Amino acid sequence: xxxxxxxxxxxxxxxxxxxxxxxxxxxxxxxxxxxxxxxxxxxxxxxxxxxxxxxxxxxxxxxxxxxxxxxxxxxxxxxxxxxxxxxxxxxxxxxxxxxxxxxxxxxxxxxxxxxxxxxxxxxxxxxxxxxxxxxxxxxxxxxxxxxxxxxxxxxxxxxxxxxxxxxxxxxxxxxxxxxxxxxxxxxxxxxxxxxxxxxxxxxxxxxxxxxxxxxxxxxxxxxxxxxxxxxxxxxxxxxxxxxxxxxxxxxxxxxxxxxxxxxxxxxxxxxxxxxxxxxxxxxxxxxxxxxxxxxxxxxxxxxxxxxxxxxxxxxxxxxxxxxxxxxxxxxxxxxxxxxxxxxxxxxxxxxxxxxxxxxxxxxxxxxxxxxxxxxxxxxxxxxxxxxxxxxxxxxxxxxxxxxxxxx
Numbered sequence: 001x002x003x004x005x006x007x008x009x010x011x012x013x014x015x016x017x018x019x020x021x022x023x024x025x026x027x028x029x030x031x032x033x034x035x036x037x038x039x040x041x042x043x044x045x046x047x048x049x050x051x052x053x054x055x056x057x058x059x060x061x062x063x064x065x066x067x068x069x070x071x072x073x074x075x076x077x078x079x080x081x082x083x084x085x086x087x088x089x090x091x092x093x094x095x096x097x098x099x100x101x102x103x104x105x106x107x108x109x110x111x112x113x114x115x116x117x118x119x120x121x122x123x124x125x126x127x128x129x130x131x132x133x134x135x136x137x138x139x140x141x142x143x144x145x146x147x148x149x150x151x152x153x154x155x156x157x158x159x160x161x162x163x164x165x166x167x168x169x170x171x172x173x174x175x176x177x178x179x180x181x182x183x184x185x186x187x188x189x190x191x192x193x194x195x196x197x198x199x200x201x202x203x204x205x206x207x208x209x210x211x212x213x214x215x216x217x218x219x220x221x222x223x224x225x226x227x228x229x230x231x232x233x234x235x236x237x238x239x240x241x242x243x244x245x246x247x248x249x250x251x252x253x254x255x256x257x258x259x260x261x262x263x264x265x266x267x268x269x270x271x272x273x274x275x276x277x278x279x280x281x282x283x284x285x286x287x288x289x290x291x292x293x294x295x296x297x298x299x300x301x302x303x304x305x306x307x308x309x310x311x312x313x314x315x316x317x318x319x320x321x322x323x324x325x326x327x328x329x330x331x332x333x334x335x336x337x338x339x340x341x342x343x344x345x346x347x348x349x350x351x352x353x354x355x356x357x358x359x360x361x362x363x364x365x366x367x368x369x370x371x372x373x374x375x376x377x378x379x380x381x382x383x384x385x386x387x388x389x390x391x392x393x394x395x396x397x398x399x400x401x402x403x404x405x406x407x
Contacts, residue, residue, distance in 0.1 A: 003030025
């Protein structure tokens with residue numbers, strides 16, 4: 001059976017991470033994605049290494065960063081700073097269902113590739129703009145980078161160890177999570193707009209801001225503030241609303257304990273030999289445990305320090321208390337669970353070679369995700385797309401290449 005979005009064509013004018021993450025997700029679901037890149041340069045992330053993947057002949061190729069967000073796409077090298085290149089992109093937009101871009105607000109207007117221009121060419125087009133701060137507001141003209149957004153959104157203020165502890169201070173997340181979240185929100189918005197276009201024939205403009213996406217994803221911490229008026233603080237690996245829900249040091253290393261309800265806490269107390277805590281009014285319910293965390297956590301820490309990690313992991317799991325180790329990325333990929341779920345895949349890359357990738361986490365019972373293409377080399381599909389989709393002849397393509405319009 002064809003993948004669920006096999007009927008869609010996406011014109012991807014984006015680069016780096018947020019936009020490419022959205023277009024890659026659509027490609028995973030079967031959409032044809034045409035990635036437009038500047039001849040000779042391409043997406044910046046092609047050079048964001050090391051490490052670099054290898055071409056079939058063993059020579060260095062694209063950075064792993066590029067591979068992480070660009071599988072399933074066709075690369076067309078077009079210089080749309082040139083009028084001839086702009087004309088080609090407009091013709092591609094006329095044949096597309098979706099366009100994605102992440103230039104500064106209004107940045108594509110000078111090339112005639114903004115929403116009003118392409119919407120006039122294709123009234124059914126769903127046009128998604130991804131920026132740091134959105135299309136409106138006093139910061140709309142500023143560039144937005146993930147690190148800045150993590151700081152400005154409040155995320156870093158609740159991430160890391162408290163002031164006064166070793167290593168205390170605001171800390172960014174180890175992945176560009178604001179970019180990834182914006183890319184996922186963009187994907188959701190695109191699918192909603194595609195459904196609207198299918199019913200009405202009307203396209204629309206989608207305005208996605210990294211700042212908005214990251215503030216929205218503060219989730220319970222945002223509402224903790226809005227409901228109480230207090231400002232959430234950094235708690236390291238502890239949870240603001242649940243206790244005990246953090247790391248503890250066993251005799252030979254740390255482990256995670258994630259007690260989610262009072263029944264689990266009672267079983268936890270039994271495992272660590274402190275059944276009386278489950279009946280102690282200071283600890284019997286989660287709200288009381290949160291209020292008395294400064295008393296309870298040191299008691300738990302002392303009890304768990306006397307046995308090795310393997311003992312606690314086995315005993316807690318047997319009692320139905322959520323717990324787990326802290327893996328490196330290598331260890332995570334080597335777990336039986338990751339292997340059983342097929343989280344590492346290998347895709348064609350580099351003219352006869354292959355490159356590793358991480359499987360799409362969306363599992364559909366009736367239709368499968370599509371891994372028909374690996375990450376494209378720069379301009380690998382230029383001729384085929386211009387010939388097959390736009391009907392250009394070999395002489396026209398050669399002339400455009402000679403003039404530097406395409407690569």
